[in-house]
Amino acid sequence: MNISDAATQTGLPAKTIRYYEDIRLVTPTRNTNGYRVFGETELHKLTFLARARALGFSIEDCRTLLALYEDQSRASADVKRIARTHLDEIEAKIADLIAMRDTLSHLVQACAGDDRPDCPILKGIEATSVRKD
Amino acid sequence: MNISDAATQTGLPAKTIRYYEDIRLVTPTRNTNGYRVFGETELHKLTFLARARALGFSIEDCRTLLALYEDQSRASADVKRIARTHLDEIEAKIADLIAMRDTLSHLVQACAGDDRPDCPILKGIEATSVRKD
DNA sequence: TCTTGACCTTCCAGTCACTGGAACCTCTAT
DNA sequence: ATAGAGGTTCCAGTGACTGGAAGGTCAAGA
Numbered sequence: 001m002n003i004s005d006a007a008t009q010t011g012l013p014a015k016t017i018r019y020y021e022d023i024r025l026v027t028p029t030r031n032t033n034g035y036r037v038f039g040e041t042e043l044h045k046l047t048f049l050a051r052a053r054a055l056g057f058s059i060e061d062c063r064t065l066l067a068l069y070e071d072q073s074r075a076s077a078d079v080k081r082i083a084r085t086h087l088d089e090i091e092a093k094i095a096d097l098i099a100m101r102d103t104l105s106h107l108v109q110a111c112a113g114d115d116r117p118d119c120p121i122l123k124g125i126e127a128t129s130v131r132k133d
Numbered sequence: 134m135n136i137s138d139a140a141t142q143t144g145l146p147a148k149t150i151r152y153y154e155d156i157r158l159v160t161p162t163r164n165t166n167g168y169r170v171f172g173e174t175e176l177h178k179l180t181f182l183a184r185a186r187a188l189g190f191s192i193e194d195c196r197t198l199l200a201l202y203e204d205q206s207r208a209s210a211d212v213k214r215i216a217r218t219h220l221d222e223i224e225a226k227i228a229d230l231i232a233m234r235d236t237l238s239h240l241v242q243a244c245a246g247d248d249r250p251d252c253p254i255l256k257g258i259e260a261t262s263v264r265k266d
Numbered sequence: 267t268c269t270t271g272a273c274c275t276t277c278c279a280g281t282c283a284c285t286g287g288a289a290c291c292t293c294t295a296t
Numbered sequence: 297a298t299a300g301a302g303g304t305t306c307c308a309g310t311g312a313c314t315g316g317a318a319g320g321t322c323a324a325g326a
Binding site: 047048051052054055056065068069071072073074075076077079080081083084086087090091093094097098100101103104105107108111112113114115116117118119121122125126 | 180181184185187188189198201202204205206207208209210212213214216217219220223224226227230231233234236237238240241244245246247248249250251252254255258259
Binding site: 002003004014018033034035036 | 303
């Protein structure tokens with residue numbers, strides 16, 4: 001299977017797959033013509049990577065998770081610790097964004113949005129800081 | 134006022150302030166010794182930037198907002214449009230993160246997290262895609 | 267006066283995870 | 297034979313800083 005088929009199968013851009021080989025996340029073999037060949041194993045790994053990335057795991061987390069995925073004698077505690085940490089980071093980001101949204105949506109609502117210069121949004125940026133509970 | 138005082142006043146790292154000068158967001162004057170001098174105007178601008186950045190506006194949005202902030206004959210509609218667009222992006226990010234969180238927290242809950250290899254998280258990454266409502 | 271240490275300066279490189287583009291090679295169909 | 301769709305490598309750029317090296321400047325104390 002060539003790279004563009006692998007891209008279609010996994011939903012990853014071909015560029016990204018090449019990048020993943022570059023940083024040694026996958027190791028496709030090569031044809032006599034130099035083209036990458038993706039077998040079932042590499043395709044599985046790419047799919048795993050695509051989904052782990054969609055869950056927001058960093059590349060380095062993905063590398064570790066992939067190693068655990070392939071290690072039949074892993075401890076699930078190792079996986080859970082990584083996932084738990086990542087989950088906490090996601091929660092923190094959500095909280096940050098909600099604080100931003102709340103501040104900003106108040107300001108947007110207060111702004112007439114006409115051709116006059118008076119603007120509660122600019123005043124708000126001048127005066128307010130983002131509240132984190 | 135020297136850069137470290139400006140940093141303290143605004144809460145921005147000195148490095149960041151230098152960077153903001155580099156990309157022409159602020160234009161402090163210079164002392165005879167070459168040190169940057171921050172007057173009231175530049176300090177105001179830095180404070181405005183720090184707060185706009187805390188609300189998640191991009192640097193380019195900040196540049197535009199700053200120009201509007203300084204323009205006494207602005208139309209508040211211009212400000213509102215930028216803020217509204219940004220607000221939509223924040224909402225989208227929140228939705229993405231909540232989808233990730235929901236998927237991931239289910240997987241974490243299902244995982245025993247002991248020394249056995251059986252792991253619903255890895256299985257979940259293998260099988261599940263992130264649901265966006 | 268000299269020295270110490272805390273400032274300040276510039277410039278270069280690195281971060282993260284790709285992405286775009288140039289220049290070139292290979293395969294398939296007409 | 298040629299056109300077009302694939303493939304390859306390599307280099308540079310993204311956003312918004314951040315770290316670090318190498319060196320200039322200043323105020324206080326011995």
